[in-house]
Amino acid sequence: MYRHSVLKSLCKEEDLILRELARDFVDQEIMPVRERIDDDEHHAIVKELLQGLANLGFIRAIFPERHGGSDIRSAVTLGLPLEEIARGDSGIAVALACTLWPFMPAVWANNDAVLDHFGPIFCGDELRIGCFNMTEPGGSSGGGGCDIENPGMQGRKIRTTAKLDGEHWVLNGQKIWASNSGIADAYLMVCTTDASQGDEGIALIYVPGDAEGLSFGNFERKAGMAADRNTTTYLENVRVPKEYRVSGPGDDARYFHANLAVGRLASAAMSVGNAQGAFETVLDFTGDRVVGKPGKPIRHHSIAAAMIADMAIGIETARMTYLTGAYRFDHPKEYGAAYSLEQLSYASIAKVYGADVAVMVTNRAMELMGSYGYVRECHLEKYWRDCKIIQLWLGGAQLGRFDVCRAYYDLPL
Ligand SMILES: Cc1cc2nc3c(=O)[nH]c(=O)nc-3n(C[C@H](O)[C@H](O)[C@H](O)COP(=O)(O)OP(=O)(O)OC[C@H]3O[C@@H](n4cnc5c(N)ncnc54)[C@H](O)[C@@H]3O)c2cc1C
Numbered sequence: 001m002y003r004h005s006v007l008k009s010l011c012k013e014e015d016l017i018l019r020e021l022a023r024d025f026v027d028q029e030i031m032p033v034r035e036r037i038d039d040d041e042h043h044a045i046v047k048e049l050l051q052g053l054a055n056l057g058f059i060r061a062i063f064p065e066r067h068g069g070s071d072i073r074s075a076v077t078l079g080l081p082l083e084e085i086a087r088g089d090s091g092i093a094v095a096l097a098c099t100l101w102p103f104m105p106a107v108w109a110n111n112d113a114v115l116d117h118f119g120p121i122f123c124g125d126e127l128r129i130g131c132f133n134m135t136e137p138g139g140s141s142g143g144g145g146c147d148i149e150n151p152g153m154q155g156r157k158i159r160t161t162a163k164l165d166g167e168h169w170v171l172n173g174q175k176i177w178a179s180n181s182g183i184a185d186a187y188l189m190v191c192t193t194d195a196s197q198g199d200e201g202i203a204l205i206y207v208p209g210d211a212e213g214l215s216f217g218n219f220e221r222k223a224g225m226a227a228d229r230n231t232t233t234y235l236e237n238v239r240v241p242k243e244y245r246v247s248g249p250g251d252d253a254r255y256f257h258a259n260l261a262v263g264r265l266a267s268a269a270m271s272v273g274n275a276q277g278a279f280e281t282v283l284d285f286t287g288d289r290v291v292g293k294p295g296k297p298i299r300h301h302s303i304a305a306a307m308i309a310d311m312a313i314g315i316e317t318a319r320m321t322y323l324t325g326a327y328r329f330d331h332p333k334e335y336g337a338a339y340s341l342e343q344l345s346y347a348s349i350a351k352v353y354g355a356d357v358a359v360m361v362t363n364r365a366m367e368l369m370g371s372y373g374y375v376r377e378c379h380l381e382k383y384w385r386d387c388k389i390i391q392l393w394l395g396g397a398q399l400g401r402f403d404v405c406r407a408y409y410d411l412p413l
Helices: 012-032 033-039 042-056 076-089 088-106 112-122 145-149 195-201 251-288 304-330 339-372 381-393 397-407
Strands: 129-132 160-164 166-175 186-192 202-208 213-216 233-242
Touching: 012 042, 012 076, 033 042, 033 145, 033 381, 042 088, 042 195, 076 088, 076 251, 076 304, 088 186, 088 202, 088 251, 088 381, 112 186, 145 397, 160 186, 166 186, 166 202, 186 195, 195 202, 202 233, 202 251, 251 304, 251 339, 251 381, 304 339, 339 381, 339 397, 381 397
Parallel strands: 129 186
Antiparallel strands: 160 166, 166 233, 186 202, 213 233
16 A cells, blocks of 8 residues: 655654654554444543553653653644544544643743643653633624634633632633543633733633533534544633633733644644545555446546545645645744734645545545445444544634635734
8 A cells, every 4th residue: 555655854754753653553553443432432442542642652742851741842743643643533633632732822831830730740651631622602692613713803702701819710601512521631721801801811721620610511422523522611610820821911812823723733634634544445445346347446447546536636735735834833933923814824724625625535435435435344434424523623614714814814803
C-alpha cells in the first residue's frame, strides 16, 4: 500500500518521528478494536487506548519540561500525529486533542499557577483528561452555539459569569456539548466578567474536575464519535483561586481567539486522517471485488478510478492546506499573531475544506463499496458517521465560511 508523505520542508525530523510513533500505535492498537468502540458503553477500550497514548507521551506533550512535559508548541508537530490517530479513530483523536486544547492558553500565557497545579497531574503515569468548555445553549432569544465563538459578537453572548470574590472567582452558568465533558480532570471555562464589556469581559478560567458546584447531565447519544463523551455542564457557585484565570481583560479574548484557530487546525488534521482511513479501506475493497464484463476489480473501471482520483486529490490538498495553516500558526511574525483574523481565516479554510473532503470521501467510498460499505464488518461506515460532526462543530460550515471572509473584508457580525 502506498503510504502518503508530507513535504519535508514543512516539518522537522522529530515531527516525522512522532508521526511514525502515532502511525504504529494506530496500526497495532487502534485498528484491531476500532469497530468495538461504538459498543464500549463504559469506555474501557477508549480508556485503554488513551492510556496507551499517554504512555507514549502524547498527553504531556505541551506541558513544560519542569513538570515532565515535552514543551511542544508547534501546530505542525501536534497536527501530524493527530491526523494519524484520526485515521484509526477520530473519536480517540478528539479525546486526546481536547485534553491538550484547554491547556494551550495557560502555556502561551506562562500561567505558573495553572501549570504548576495541573502540569504534574497531567504529566504523571495515570491517564488524565481535559475539556475546553465554550458552547452554551441557544434558543429563540439568540445567543449560545456559534454566537459564543463568533468574533463579531465579541463575547457579548456569553452567559456563564465569573465574579471576583476576594481571592477567588465564582462561576455560574451552563455549558453544553464540550468534548470530554463529564469525565475530565480539568476544564477551561469560557466565561464573562461583564458581557456588556465585549472582548474585555471574556475570562478563561480553569476548574478542577472535582470542584464543588460542578455537575453534569447524561451523556449525549450521537451518530458517531463514540470515543468522545459530551454532556451538559452546570456551574453553581464554583469557586477557584483567582490565579486560575488565564491572564486578564483583553488578553483572555486574544487567547480565546487563538485557541479557536488551534481548534480549527486540529479539526482539519482529524478530517484528513478520517478521510485517509476511509480511502485506504475503499482502495483495498475495490482492488479485491471483481465486477462487470469482462470481470475486473472495481477500481480498474474508469468510472471508479475517476472517483478514487477525486478522493486522492481532496485528501492531498486538504493535508497541504492544514499543514500550511499549522506552519503559518507557528510563524506569527510572518503570518500574523495567533489571535489575528488572518490566522483564524486560514485555519477556517483548512477546517471547512478538510471536513468537506472527509464527508465527500466517506460518501463516495460507500458508493463504491455498495452495501458492504454500510455494514460494520467492512470498516467504512464508522468513518462516514464520525466525520460529519467535524463539519458541524466549531462554528459549523456556515460560521466557518464567514470567518474565512474576515481576513479579506469587514464582515458585520
Ligand atoms: C461531538 C461534539 C463535540 C463538541 N466539542 C465541543 C468542545 O469541545 N467544546 C465546545 O465548547 N463545544 C463543543 N461542541 C459544540 C459545537 O462546537 C457547537 O455545537 C457548534 O459550534 C455550533 O453550535 P450549535 O450547534 O448551537 O449551532 P448554532 O449556533 O445553532 O448554528 C446553527 C447553524 O447556523 C449557522 N450560523 C451560526 N452563526 C451564524 C451567522 N452569524 N450567520 C450565518 N449562519 C450562522 C451555523 O454555521 C450552523 O449552520 C461539540 C459538539 C459536538 C456534537
